[in-house]
Amino acid sequence: MSSSSLLSRRSTAELELPVPPEFRCPISLDLMRDPVVGPTGITYDRAGIEAWLLAAGARKTATTCPVTKGDLRADDLVPNHALRRVIQAWCVANRCRGVERIPTPRVPVTPVQAGDVLGEVEAAARAGDVARCGAAVREVGRLARESDRDRRCLASAGAARALAAAVASFAVAADSSASSVLLDDVLAALVLVMPLDEEAIVAIGSSTASVALLANVAKHGDLQRRLQAVVVIREIVALSSCCSRNGAATTAIDLSDNLDGIIEVLVNTIRDPISPQATKASLVAAYHLALADDHAAARLAEAGLVPSLVELLIDGDRSTSEKALAALDATLASEAGRARARADALAVPVLVKKMFRVSDTATELVVSTLHRICKKWHGDDEVDSPAAARRSAVVEAVQVGAFQKVMMLLQVGCRDATKEKATELLKLMIKYETRGGGGCIDAMDFRGLKRVS
Numbered sequence: 001m002s003s004s005s006l007l008s009r010r011s012t013a014e015l016e017l018p019v020p021p022e023f024r025c026p027i028s029l030d031l032m033r034d035p036v037v038g039p040t041g042i043t044y045d046r047a048g049i050e051a052w053l054l055a056a057g058a059r060k061t062a063t064t065c066p067v068t069k070g071d072l073r074a075d076d077l078v079p080n081h082a083l084r085r086v087i088q089a090w091c092v093a094n095r096c097r098g099v100e101r102i103p104t105p106r107v108p109v110t111p112v113q114a115g116d117v118l119g120e121v122e123a124a125a126r127a128g129d130v131a132r133c134g135a136a137v138r139e140v141g142r143l144a145r146e147s148d149r150d151r152r153c154l155a156s157a158g159a160a161r162a163l164a165a166a167v168a169s170f171a172v173a174a175d176s177s178a179s180s181v182l183l184d185d186v187l188a189a190l191v192l193v194m195p196l197d198e199e200a201i202v203a204i205g206s207s208t209a210s211v212a213l214l215a216n217v218a219k220h221g222d223l224q225r226r227l228q229a230v231v232v233i234r235e236i237v238a239l240s241s242c243c244s245r246n247g248a249a250t251t252a253i254d255l256s257d258n259l260d261g262i263i264e265v266l267v268n269t270i271r272d273p274i275s276p277q278a279t280k281a282s283l284v285a286a287y288h289l290a291l292a293d294d295h296a297a298a299r300l301a302e303a304g305l306v307p308s309l310v311e312l313l314i315d316g317d318r319s320t321s322e323k324a325l326a327a328l329d330a331t332l333a334s335e336a337g338r339a340r341a342r343a344d345a346l347a348v349p350v351l352v353k354k355m356f357r358v359s360d361t362a363t364e365l366v367v368s369t370l371h372r373i374c375k376k377w378h379g380d381d382e383v384d385s386p387a388a389a390r391r392s393a394v395v396e397a398v399q400v401g402a403f404q405k406v407m408m409l410l411q412v413g414c415r416d417a418t419k420e421k422a423t424e425l426l427k428l429m430i431k432y433e434t435r436g437g438g439g440c441i442d443a444m445d446f447r448g449l450k451r452v453s
Contacts, residue, residue, distance in 0.1 A: 017097050023087050026067055027052055032087060034105040035080040038072045040065040043080050046105070050074055050149055079107070109143050109150040114157035117143070121162045125169040133166055134182045141189035151192060159193040160200035171209040183213065184225060191228045196235045205236040205253035215261035218269070227278045230269055233262060234285040241288035259296065262289070263303050271308040276320070279312075283323035290330035290337075297334035305331055306340040310347050313354060321358045325365035332372040341373050342389040348373065348396045355405045363409065364418045370397060371421040374428050394432040403429050 025032050025045035032045040042065055044052075049066075053074050056063045065072040084104070091101040117139050124133035140159060144151045166186050170179045190196070204210045214236075218229035240253040255262060266289070269282040286305060290297035309328045313321055331337040341347045348370070355366050374394045376387070397403075406422045406429075414422065 017094060017099065020090070022083075023090065025049075031102075032083070033102045035083045035087070036077040037080045038065060038076045038078075040068045040070045040072060042067045043083055044077075046077065046108075046149075049077065054152075075111070079105070106146065108147065109153045111153060111157055114143075114154050114159070118154070118157055118159055118162040121166055125162075125166040128169065130170065130178045130182050133170070134178075134185055137163065137166065137182065137185045137189055141185060141192060144189060144192040155193045160190065160196045161203065163190045163193070164196070164200040164203035167204050167210050167213070168207045171207060171213045183217075184221075187214075187217065187225065187228045187232065191231055194231070194235075196232075198239060201235050201239045202253060204232065205240060205255070208254075208257050211236065211255065211258045212261065215258055215265050218265040219261075223274050226269075227275055227281075230265065230278045230281045230285070233265065234281040234288075237262065237285040238288045241292035244292040259299065263296070263299050267300065267303045267305050267308060270312060271304065280320060280323055283320070283327050287323065287327040287330050290327065290333065294334050297331050298336040300331050301334055301337035301340050306337060306347070307344050310341075310344055310350050313350050314346075318358055318362070321354065322362050322365070325354070325362055325369065329365050329369045329372065332369055335377070338372055338377065339389075341369075342393050348393055348402075349400045352397060352400045352402045352405065355402075355409070360414075364414060367406065367409065367414075367418050367422050367425065370402065371425050374425060391432050394428050398429050398432075 019031050023031055025035075025048045026042065027044060027048035030045070030048075032043070034046040035043050036046045036049065037043045038049075044066075049072075052066060053063045053072065063072055063074075064070060084102075088101055088104075091099050095101065117136055120136040121133060121140060124136055140154060140163070144154055144159070163186050167183065167190070170182055170186075204214070211233075214229045214233050218226050218233060221229060236253065237255070240255055243253070262285075266282045266286045269278050270286070273279045286300060290300055306328065309324045309331075312324045313328075316324055328341075332341055351366050351370055351373075355363050374390060374397065376390060403426065406426055410419060410422050410426075
């Protein structure tokens with residue numbers, strides 16, 4: 001008999017083999033692999049009931065048993081070893097019919113165990129014991145990799161704060177080989193318990209040595225360590241930017257001493273990508289950095305961010321394009337950013353091409369960016385950024401179809417802020433096209449202009 005016939009018979013047997021109802025999870029209706037029971041007396045597969053309770057918590061509704069509607073918490077669940085052994089025996093008995101035996105599940109981490117191992121990390125960090133702290137940090141990393149439940153348990157117990165404190169404690173001595181290895185382990189574990197809370201971010205960001213260490217790892221580490229460092233830098237920059245825009249001065253995060261190093265890391269990671277995740281983290285960080293401070297936006301532009309963003313837009317996916325456009329728009333708030341965009345031969349054509357091709361958010365960002373490029377802003381230096389450069393950008397925008405696309409946007413509708421920028425952009429295009437005597441705008445394009453303006 002051929003192998004294909006044997007496979008066909010096995011598949012048929014598997015389909016005909018009924019799974020006993022008591023072996024099925026009431027939520028997923030699949031065979032339970034890790035049965036757990038709560039005080040309500042109903043047994044569920046651990047993955048199914050924990051996902052149910054997590055979703056209820058996210059909706060801020062009461063966590064209840066799906067069957068009895070009684071109160072139920074994740075901490076109330078205990079393994080149903082008896083039922084699990086019966087299910088395993090049934091799997092073994094039906095092995096000849098293609099049923100695989102489910103492995104014995106590992107007992108998940110409890111909040112008490114998580115607190116103990118994190119307490120060991122903090123105690124060793126305070127004592128300056130590199131070997132002891134390293135062992136505890138590696139245990140945290142091992143537990144976080146075991147399952148999403150263990151990772152959530154560690155995060156809830158304050159893993160980010162404990163690991164951040166370890167970074168701050170040993171960053172100054174990072175030149176020693178032992179401390180360097182420890183900090184690599186801490187960084188790897190820290191990324192596993194993302195997102196970081198404000199206390200953890202401040203613990204790292206308020207230490208100049210810690211931020212300098214992250215920038216150094218992002219420049220010279222291996223690919224994995226560079227990714228991890230960039231992700232943590234993104235968290236620090238985002239919080240610093242948010243607090244700066246809101247006028248909060250209590251975070252104690254001052255990036256001024258490491259600003260050049262951070263900018264170099266972000267621009268290099270965008271220009272020479274190491275992974276999509278690292279690129280997106282760098283784009284988000286660059287956006288927040290430019291948004292919070294015109295000086296930082298100018299420094300980003302001077303470091304070569306603008307052409308790197310334009311090049312990234314050419315073939316970027318939706319998520320990458322939206323983030324790149326946001327970073328570009330924020331960078332062009334500075335005079336240096338606008339000057340470099342006007343000098344880039346690809347900037348205007350690429351921006352116009354992206355309209356209506358990515359998302360509504362991307363289209364609005366394109367309008368905002370083109371508005372920055374084409375309009376004269378207070379502070380624009382007529383020597384470095386002459387009126388001729390702006391006029392050239394406006395004429396080029398018309399030539400590559402910006403007028404028709406902006407008209408279309410106004411006709412289909414957009415937010416008030418975008419509508420205002422689009423209307424002003426249209427007037428600029430008409431002004432320069434008329435003054436230059438060009439014929440790129442057809443008379444038919446003016447229909448509806450009075451109505452939308």
